[in-house]
Each structure stands twice: as C-alpha cells, then as structure tokens.
Amino acid sequence: MQRTAAEPGRDLGALSSSGESASARPAACEHGCRFFMDEACAHKSDMDKVGVTVKFARNETIYSKGDEAHYSYKMIEGAVRLSRIFADGRRQIVNFYLPDETFGIELSGEYTSTAEAVGDVVTLRCPRLCIAQLTAGNPDISQKRLAMLSKNLAAAERHVAMLGHQSAKERVASFFLALEMQRRTESEGMLDLPLSRQDIADYLGLTIETTCRALSELKRQKIIDAPSRRRIVIRDLAGLQAIAEGDV
Amino acid sequence: MQRTAAEPGRDLGALSSSGESASARPAACEHGCRFFMDEACAHKSDMDKVGVTVKFARNETIYSKGDEAHYSYKMIEGAVRLSRIFADGRRQIVNFYLPDETFGIELSGEYTSTAEAVGDVVTLRCPRLCIAQLTAGNPDISQKRLAMLSKNLAAAERHVAMLGHQSAKERVASFFLALEMQRRTESEGMLDLPLSRQDIADYLGLTIETTCRALSELKRQKIIDAPSRRRIVIRDLAGLQAIAEGDV
C-alpha cells in the first residue's frame, strides 16, 4: 500500500504528482502520453514532449500486488523487478524491465505483481484511462500495446522453459546470455547490472548460495569475470552459449 | 463426447482448407470469424455461424515451432498442449488449452512453440489475416484479443511462480487445484483429464517418476484418488489447497 509519494526530489512529474485524478486530465494524453506507446522514441530528445516522468529510488516500491492499476510505465533508465511474495516468505521475480520496455499494463483492475526499483529508476508514467482513450481512437497504438504484451508473454515462456529444466549453472549462463543479447549497445561483453545476487537468485528460482556457486564455477572456467559486485564481464561468449544450451 | 458437424478427415472448413489465400477471402470473416474472438459464445448455438471447424487426432501436431503463423485457434473440445523441445531431448510444456480458450495468436510471423492435440480435439480456426482485418475495424475485438493475451501472460507468470519454488508435491497439488478451478462445470471434484503422466511431468518441470511419487503420496494422504489412468478425484479440496500453498 505504499504510494510513491513525494520524498524530496523523487516525483518530478508535475502533472502526475498532483494525484490520481488522471481521468480528469485528458490533457496529459494530448501532449504526453501519445509518445508513451512508441517503442522508438524513448530517449532524451523526446522526453521533453512527455510530461509525465517519475523517478524512484533504489528498492522503492512502484506499486504493490493488489493495488488498483492506475498507471502503466515505460522504462527510461535503471531497472525494475516484478515479483510476487509467497506464504513461506520466498520471493519469485517474474521479470526485469530495462530501458525502453513497458510494464504495468493490466487488463484486470489490479496489478498482479509488485514492481520495485532495483537501482535508481526513471520512468514515463501514463494513466491507464489515458491509454484506453488513445487506444480506442488509434489502431496503431492498439497494435503496439498488443506487441508489448506479446513480447512479455514470449519472455515469460522462455522463463518457464528455463525454470522447467535447466540446472543452476545453465540458468545462470542463460541469464547473462539474455542480458548480453538485450544490451547490445554496451561495450562488448560488459554487463553493468544493478541487480544483487539475491535478485538474480529469485529470478532463477535458486537460492543465493547456489547462484553464487554457479557463478564461481563459471569464473573458474574463465567464461565470465566479476570484477566488482555489480559488474559481469563475459570472456567467452561461445562457451557461455554452450553451457546455456546444456552442453555442459 | 464427440460431436460437431464434421467429418472424415480433418479439415472441414471449406474456406480455410482452400489454402493460404485467407486475405483474399474476407467473406470468412463476415460470417465466421467475427465470433471467433468472443469468449462468450463458444457453444453449440453459435457454432453453425462459425464455418471454420477443424479436428485433430490424439497426438497430432497442430503446428510446429517455427512454422509460419497463419492461424489462431479457439478450443471447442479436448485439450491442446503448447511445448518446446530442448537440445537434450526434454520437453517443456508451456501451457495447456481447454475449451473456450484461444491459442496460436502470434505477433511475430512464426509460432514460438509447438501445439499438439492431447486427446481428440475440435477447434475453431481463424486465419491470422482475417483477425487482423477484424481487429482494425473493431476496437471491441481488439480489446478481446488483448484480454486473451493478458490472460495467457497471467497464466505464464503463475507458471513461473510455481516452477520457481514449489516442491514436487506442491506443484502437483497446484496443478490439480488449477484444473479444478477452471472446470467448475464438472461434477464436484472430478477431473477427467486427457493428459498422460508424462504430459503432467513436462508441464511441472519434473520427471515422470517424481510426479508419480508425489501423486502416490497424495493418494496415501487421501487427498486425491486416481480411480483410472486419466481420472482424478479430489477428496479433500482444503487439504489440496494447504499443500499447494506450502503448508506441508
């Protein structure tokens, strides 16, 4: 139930910080959210056209499972984790979102998972009703929304496949491989990930210890390197792929 | 439990069987596929309006991963499994589809998983282009399509959560519980599932032996009964829920 209210310097979206009255402000759509659905224009040059920027601090809750789903978000900077907590206290991270990706699109009225900022995060935020309005009049946006959901579904299915029958080492390898594929802009093989070991473990469905051991094993094989806590260097991409695919 | 107007062989949709020229036949949409997207009208009274019925025999492949995604399908009868095969020969079942559910909606041009008939199956089949056409002109249908994808995504996330940290016994319990929730029409607690143990195991990310042992354990605890191979009786729903949630 934590609303992301205003700690100093956190909510800089003038429009959005004024509360939940999104439906009363179609203006936000006209000059901002139109761009929200466009995968192609996430970057600074367009950001001034998009009024609804919201920041979150490390580990801050963006929304909780069960909250009314007033907003959808598009990542500008940082990383967000979607997770569910279970009765036994364990946490399953369902997905991570990186810049340019969209999360928080719910068709039922409630969020089905909890979203938290992994590190410091900048997002574009758009009221649900605003999107609905845009979607109704614009098949193009409707199409994009569909594409995003579809992409998320594909990711979830890959996740299922991984959890279904990869060993700890294979999972860790697959995980880094996926990150590497995604962030091709970075300097070769260098992953600068804000995730803790616990985050990784919770995504992979492993304990932190097992994750660590798998990592150490990969280091021993000179396939990756971990020069600092939050940095991974892939030294042998082919080797990593081989492991991810089960060729020991 | 078989019916449907239909025939020898398998493809009785005259419109659809005439090849991939769906785009040239908007007529199919006008009198058939319009209803395809409607969750509410899957039953007999509407079926005569929907020309494109297709049947599949037990274990028949409906489409394979990588095939061009010409069609989407809606389940009328039976069950379908969506799966992926891995390098090591193991199979992960990503989802099952039961009557009234829809599968095969791909936004990329290719199917991302393989679909097979678990038992004998009856589906409604609709060409992709046909759906696209309908969607363009009709925000309502667009909405339904979105809802279906969203439902599939939610299911995938639950699946991830299950594989992420439930024990074998918990998974089996959750599985039957989910089935029970879904088929509330059946007589109390009685599940008539066409799935083999291998199918269940591949869905749960377990081996067939482990699945079997978990099942036997549940039988021993008098929580379920398995009077025949393809039939499960839930004798203690509360107990099943307790196990699924981790309360031993």
Place this chain on the structure above:
DNA sequence: TCGCTTCTTTGACAAGTCTCAATGCACTCG
C-alpha cells in the same frame, strides 16, 4: 482370449540443490 506394447508405479542409488553456519569483502558511519 492371449500376447504385445505402452504407460504407470515403485525401489535403490547418484546427483543436485537447499539449509545452516562461518568467513570474507566492501562500504558507511562515527
């Protein structure tokens, strides 16, 4: 019906992962 095949169930053991505990490492705050 019998015999054959396929699927299911059970057992014994091996392998992988989790749990608990201790240590190491990096960063922050006095």
Place this chain on the structure above:
DNA sequence: CGAGTGCATTGAGACTTGTCAAAGAAGCGA
C-alpha cells in the same frame, strides 16, 4: 581510522529430485 553493517562467498551435511532398473496395470490387435 576502526567498528559495524550488509552482501557475497565458501563449506559440510541433509534433503529432494533425477537416473536407472524392474515390475505392475492397461489398452490393443491378432
């Protein structure tokens, strides 16, 4: 600078699941 804190890593043993093997049911065709 040193102590304190949180996170990461490693080790030892318990427990769960996978593997291999065999026996028991169920379905099928001759």
